[in-house]
Amino acid sequence: MARKATGQVSSASRRRARRTPCASVRTISGVSGPSEVLPGVGTGHWAEVELQNVMADVRRGIWQPPRQQPAEPCTRVQSPTFHEFSSEWYEGKALDLAENTRLDYLNTLSNHLVPFFARHTLAQITVEEVDRYRRSKERERAALIRAHEEQAKLPPDQRERLPKPLSNNTINRTIKLLSRVLEQALEYGHIDRNPAKGKARLLKQSKPSRSYLQPPQVAALPGAAGELDHDARYGDTGRRRPLLAVLTLAGLRISEALDLRWRDVSLAARRLRVVSGKTDGSVRPVDLSPTLQELLSEFKTRTR
Numbered sequence: 001m002a003r004k005a006t007g008q009v010s011s012a013s014r015r016r017a018r019r020t021p022c023a024s025v026r027t028i029s030g031v032s033g034p035s036e037v038l039p040g041v042g043t044g045h046w047a048e049v050e051l052q053n054v055m056a057d058v059r060r061g062i063w064q065p066p067r068q069q070p071a072e073p074c075t076r077v078q079s080p081t082f083h084e085f086s087s088e089w090y091e092g093k094a095l096d097l098a099e100n101t102r103l104d105y106l107n108t109l110s111n112h113l114v115p116f117f118a119r120h121t122l123a124q125i126t127v128e129e130v131d132r133y134r135r136s137k138e139r140e141r142a143a144l145i146r147a148h149e150e151q152a153k154l155p156p157d158q159r160e161r162l163p164k165p166l167s168n169n170t171i172n173r174t175i176k177l178l179s180r181v182l183e184q185a186l187e188y189g190h191i192d193r194n195p196a197k198g199k200a201r202l203l204k205q206s207k208p209s210r211s212y213l214q215p216p217q218v219a220a221l222p223g224a225a226g227e228l229d230h231d232a233r234y235g236d237t238g239r240r241r242p243l244l245a246v247l248t249l250a251g252l253r254i255s256e257a258l259d260l261r262w263r264d265v266s267l268a269a270r271r272l273r274v275v276s277g278k279t280d281g282s283v284r285p286v287d288l289s290p291t292l293q294e295l296l297s298e299f300k301t302r303t304r
Helices: 045-060 082-094 099-117 127-152 168-187 215-230 240-250 254-258 290-303
Strands: 271-274 284-287
Touching: 082 099, 082 168, 099 127, 099 168, 127 168, 215 240, 240 254, 240 290
Parallel strands: none
Antiparallel strands: 271 284
């Protein structure tokens, strides 16, 4: 005789239900935003009804055990925001960066990029949005310049300390950092292209003006250095004059000149050799002018 089928209802409380967490995002500001899914739990009357239906199928011999349904993966409805993704990007890079670079990245993200793009999803950052960001920085600069001009009209004790207007170079650096963040988003498949990449997104930069010493100024330097050597206290090596002569007349870098040793200088052949250059190509022979040869000879004789 077949054993009578039996069964019971087991209700799981909501408190004990297993939670299936999605990824938790830690932003630069330190605020977490977890998203969780709580599977439904059948209890009470409807569970009793379902049990009776199952028992009836067992008595008729048609009951089949339920198929195990694979758990649905927890997926995002949309791509992450720039705030979320840039925070993860910075956290992953920070440990490998030099201290000054790390602080520069943090300042650029916190004070420039995140305030503008915080609520944009990555997919919403288009070429047009990047250009809007650049124009907003130009407007901020113009407003700061006007504010500085107004402050200049006030007495010194009434002036406020204002931030320095951003240069084209600084604005371009923020856009280049944006491009680095979005490049990783492209690698991860969040976007189809990097809208911040390319010179078209950058402002034009003027080449820095450089000043050069004129021949009369170069000629005056050794003389002025010689006066400092003459007035130096007892025990001073008096190498200011020959050092400046090597820099100006031989064209050595300061590090190359400081690393020179007498074994690297041939006064008879009127030549010296740079042996500790910045690059392999910097290791080179340098011819000495008659003036420089005379200065170095005098210095060598005096310091023996």
